[in-house]
């Protein structure tokens with residue numbers, strides 16, 4: 001009872017303090033606010049709505065983005081003290097993402113694992129320098145080097161689907177997660193693909209447990225109080241998970257450092273010519289640009305950002321293809337025409353797979369695996385009709401169909417054709433990989449990998465899906481929870 005009273009008192013005090021802080025901040029700016037999100041209450045603002053949706057973040061995001069679009073593409077919400085701008089308007093999204101380069105404080109929770117200065121969490125000059133340093137590791141020629149790994153992993157995946165041919169619906173998402181995790185662990189750490197399954201399984205489990213814990217800590221704001229977090233035994237759990245993740249990547253890093261020091265040259269993986277991201281980062285920081293700890297944090301960042309995004313998107317693409325046989329046929333014809341019936345995807349195929357590229361873009365427009373972009377507004381930022389106040393936050397939704405139809409069809413339809421002749425403005429406003437300078441670092445990796453997997457899949461199988469029962473959830477990524485099964489038939 002005493003403990004409960006203590007916890008409640010801390011919550012009430014936090015709320016009062018946050019609200020007073022917010023009042024002061026709200027009064028400090030004269031800029032006109034956009035329409036308010038529905039349900040604002042005195043003092044707490046829209047806090048009660050967050051509490052209502054705490055167990056269904058996807059529904060929260062969808063409701064918010066629909067409401068925002070109806071209100072003209074920009075609206076505001078107040079959560080205790082904090083002022084948030086919600087944006088679905090494509091032009092305003094681009095302006096906001098380009099002007100606000102610092103992440104929102106919510107990301108600070110991940111610092112226990114990824115450190116203060118890692119690319120994904122840092123801001124200002126630190127972020128700028130990190131991004132400049134890491135960009136070359138993700139360039140097109142580097143990613144071309146991964147093609148053999150992508151092809152062999154895709155073939156392995158296609159074989160794993162064999163038992164499901166003609167057997168009715170099955171959950172394909174687990175196979176995509178396994179493939180994309182293994183591929184990323186091989187590609188990042190350079191571990192042998194034969195050992196990758198075991199490594200990935202352990203890493204992935206600790207990673208997802210940690211993400212779940214951090215999201216819980218963010219949404220149940222009382223858990224952000226150190227004492228309460230400790231009392232519930234969650235700090236201990238967090239420390240254990242972080243330790244598991246750190247020790248796994250640290251072990252690989254130390255082996256690499258040892259080999260480099262002793263000039264041991266190992267043949268990478270199964271004879272393919274790629275250089276793992278970890279080696280590339282070690283090369284790039286040869287002059288001491290990064291400490292060993294920072295190198296480890298950047299490799300962890302790559303895994304964190306890349307592991308689920310690509311697998312979720314592939315899961316959505318197969319669902320969309322299964323529900324749109326006309327699109328599936330066109331994709332098949334293109335792959336057959338460019339890559340042929342047997343061989344692996346090679347460098348020269350990539351640019352020619354234009355319809356495949358359009359399918360990927362359109363899937364990201366309709367079902368984007370990264371459901372929101374959350375930034376701090378450091379200084380006043382002028383949008384088309386409003387000015388966002390310094391000290392507030394903005395939330396951009398790629399979740400909303402973010403590009404108006406360019407071919408006269410409804411914007412919520414899955415129509416890859418709209419990307420075939422999209423002008424540069426439409427391409428620039430495409431938010432599936434983020435917007436502006438801080439957009440996705442792994443975009444080329446993800447697109448090339450997805451093209452390779454799709455090419456291998458579509459040559460072997462015809463897919464069917466019913467999307468009417470699809471249920472989604474969200475944390476850092478938007479993920480399917482039910483109704484996403486597909487059926488496959490072998491092409492003759």
Ligand code: HEM
Nearest residue numbers: 119120305306309310313370373432433434440441442446
């Ligand atoms: C379909 C796959 C993917 C999608 C849809 C996607 C989407 C995104 C989006 C929307 C952002 C911007 C987030 C923000 O501004 O808050 C982002 C950032 C990032 N992504 Fe991806 N991503 C994908 C795959 C990958 C992969 C495979 C990697 C690594 C191999 C990766 C690495 C990163 C990194 C490091 C950032 C942070 C960039 C920075 O802060 O400068 N992503 N991604």
